[in-house]
Amino acid sequence: MGIYLDNAATSYPKPETVYAAVDRFMRDVGSSSGRGAYRKALLADKIVFATREALGRLFGVRDVSRIVFTANATESLNLALKGLLAPGDHVVTSSMEHNAVWRPLKRLEHERGIEVTAVPCSMDGSLNPQDVADALRPNTRLVALTHASNVTGTILPIGEVGEAARRHGVLLLLDAAQTAGSCPIDVEALGIDLLAFTGHKGLFGPTGTGGLYIREGIDLLPLKEGGTGGESILEHQPNHLPDRYEAGTLNVCGIAGLSSGVEFILNEGVDRIREKEKELTGYFLQALEGIHGIEVYGPKDPEKQVGVVSLNISGVMPQDVAHVLDEAYEIMVRSGLHCAPMAHRTIGTIDRGTVRFGLGYFNTIEEIDAAVQALAEIARKALS
Amino acid sequence: MTYIAPCIADPDKIRLFAEMSTDIGEVMPYLNAVMKNATYNKNGPNLTFMKEFRLVTLYPRKITMAKALNTTDAWQVLSWIKDMINDVHERRDSITPDHELRSRPTALQIYGWLPKTNCKDCGELTCLAFAVKLLLGQKSIEQCSPLFSPEHAERREAMLEIVAAIGYEVPEKLGSQD
Ligand SMILES: Cc1ncc(COP(=O)(O)O)c(C=O)c1O
Ligand code: SF4
Numbered sequence: 116m117g118i119y120l121d122n123a124a125t126s127y128p129k130p131e132t133v134y135a136a137v138d139r140f141m142r143d144v145g146s147s148s149g150r151g152a153y154r155k156a157l158l159a160d161k162i163v164f165a166t167r168e169a170l171g172r173l174f175g176v177r178d179v180s181r182i183v184f185t186a187n188a189t190e191s192l193n194l195a196l197k198g199l200l201a202p203g204d205h206v207v208t209s210s211m212e213h214n215a216v217w218r219p220l221k222r223l224e225h226e227r228g229i230e231v232t233a234v235p236c237s238m239d240g241s242l243n244p245q246d247v248a249d250a251l252r253p254n255t256r257l258v259a260l261t262h263a264s265n266v267t268g269t270i271l272p273i274g275e276v277g278e279a280a281r282r283h284g285v286l287l288l289l290d291a292a293q294t295a296g297s298c299p300i301d302v303e304a305l306g307i308d309l310l311a312f313t314g315h316k317g318l319f320g321p322t323g324t325g326g327l328y329i330r331e332g333i334d335l336l337p338l339k340e341g342g343t344g345g346e347s348i349l350e351h352q353p354n355h356l357p358d359r360y361e362a363g364t365l366n367v368c369g370i371a372g373l374s375s376g377v378e379f380i381l382n383e384g385v386d387r388i389r390e391k392e393k394e395l396t397g398y399f400l401q402a403l404e405g406i407h408g409i410e411v412y413g414p415k416d417p418e419k420q421v422g423v424v425s426l427n428i429s430g431v432m433p434q435d436v437a438h439v440l441d442e443a444y445e446i447m448v449r450s451g452l453h454c455a456p457m458a459h460r461t462i463g464t465i466d467r468g469t470v471r472f473g474l475g476y477f478n479t480i481e482e483i484d485a486a487v488q489a490l491a492e493i494a495r496k497a498l499s
Numbered sequence: 500m501t502y503i504a505p506c507i508a509d510p511d512k513i514r515l516f517a518e519m520s521t522d523i524g525e526v527m528p529y530l531n532a533v534m535k536n537a538t539y540n541k542n543g544p545n546l547t548f549m550k551e552f553r554l555v556t557l558y559p560r561k562i563t564m565a566k567a568l569n570t571t572d573a574w575q576v577l578s579w580i581k582d583m584i585n586d587v588h589e590r591r592d593s594i595t596p597d598h599e600l601r602s603r604p605t606a607l608q609i610y611g612w613l614p615k616t617n618c619k620d621c622g623e624l625t626c627l628a629f630a631v632k633l634l635l636g637q638k639s640i641e642q643c644s645p646l647f648s649p650e651h652a653e654r655r656e657a658m659l660e661i662v663a664a665i666g667y668e669v670p671e672k673l674g675s676q677d
Contacts, residue, residue, distance in 0.1 A: 157500045164574035180571045343569070353511075355568045 198335025
């Protein structure tokens with residue numbers, strides 16, 4: 116079977132109910148939402164709405180029409196950035212961002228003449244909220260931040276940044292790809308105006324699911340135009356949410372699975388999931404301390420990071436470590452730059468990347484023990 | 500929800516039916532007591548009200564809604580209705596049920612549901628005059644013939660509910676039309 120420690124890329128396994136929901140939908144419902152008046156189409160529509168409601172409960176969103184479905188966090192971030200920013204706007208971001216934030220910003224810099232400031236984070240990926248506040252200018256429209264780094268797991272101080280942004284009338288876009296489902300997120304408490312999430316990581320949904328919460332009063336230009344369930348008579352994309360941003364047939368099959376994933380989280384409780392991941396992370400970090408020849412990046416403190424641990428073994432390239440872990444130990448991890456070269460520049464690993472362990476709710480202490488033992492053996496061989 | 504179609508008068512909006520999972524007949528007088536702008540017809544029974552711009556009628560086993568923005572909007576309103584019914588049901592010991600029509604609609608409210616074209620088909624000079632006479636029982640609803648054209652389907656449904664609620668006869672063939 117092997118040991119899966121790549122949950123930061125996509126979570127695996129999923130709760131049983133997720134598999135069942137996708138199977139049931141494909142087999143028994145199968146129709147698209149918002150498109151027909153017959154009962155099965157309405158059933159599909161009901162599943163989509165129930166998913167919005169579950170996400171609303173998870174993120175503290177009361178008007179769930181403000182949650183729109185997308186294919187993943189990448190699409191959500193593109194919609195938020197390209198739909199919002201106009202020539203002359205200034206954006207503050209961090210030096211730990213994923214390419215899903217950084218590349219759209221770079222494109223907008225060239226094509227729309229926006230300005231971007233990437234506030235430097237320290238070597239462990241942490242961000243001083245005061246640095247963000249200091250970077251705000253009169254033309255700053257948006258602060259775009261990852262909630263937790265997908266390289267070091269470092270959790271950024273969103274509450275403080277949100278407060279500063281609100282004080283200056285600047286919007287806050289949060290990339291919750293690494294935290295939705297595994298860290299508590301309340302859009303009101305954290306002052307989040309735009310929340311981008313992906314369905315296939317901490318939310319336990321299938322790939323190809325994700326969404327964006329858009330605070331009331333914010334109008335984004337849609338990324339795409341096309342068919343929507345209602346208002347077909349209009350020549351332009353309807354103004355009402357969620358239809359305004361949901362042109363084209365939705366991934367209802369995936370959303371059905373996502374619904375069960377989110378229900379699973381609500382039943383277990385995000386706090387309990389967070390506790391379990393903290394316990395696994397703390398246990399792993401502590402065990403790594405005792406191994407000679409391993410350098411761990413990030414805060415090395417489970418309170419300050421999610422279940423993501425990046426490391427290197429001296430004398431071995433990360434891709435070789437990942438290869439040996441897979442071939443000899445059946446342990447699945449990720450090596451390289453993890454689509455976040457900026458973050459690697461920040462922590463000083465741009466030349467080779469890191470080996471990344473993504474711990475998830477379904478991992479066990481025994482699996483962590485096996486990984487630690489394997490790493491110790493590889494490190495010992497590298498030194499001898 | 501068991502049925503969705505575009506609104507006849509306003510194809511940008513949708514109308515729909517939804518079935519109740521339980522019979523709310525018994526709760527309806529309590530709902531009537533707490534809802535300020537509802538029109539209750541104890542003989543239906545049914546309870547008609549506006550949720551912002553949407554027209555909602557509750558029956559013991561079903562809900563009809565017109566002028567919802569889209570299906571998400573409709574689901575949100577249905578979920579709001581469900582919460583409200585559950586809430587009223589829970590608090591029913593502290594509510595005095597109201598079995599009567601709470602407030603007689605005003606002429607202006609009735610006017611609001613008329614086509615407002617002043618076409619004089621009803622024999623009155625204006626829709627407002629017709630509304631006043633309707634309230635006085637001197638006119639009957641079917642005398643406003645434009646209301647029975649497909650274009651005014653939602654208005655007609657609302658008017659029929661209201662007229663029935665204030666205790667006037669609604670001709671069977673009209674009342675059953677939808
Ligand atoms: C921090 C961060 N942002 C964005 C993404 C993009 O997510 P997705 O590939 O689901 O669009 C990821 C995951 O790869 C991520 O870790
Ligand atoms: S027939 Fe109807 S629309 Fe015409 S004036 Fe009378 S009330 Fe108004």
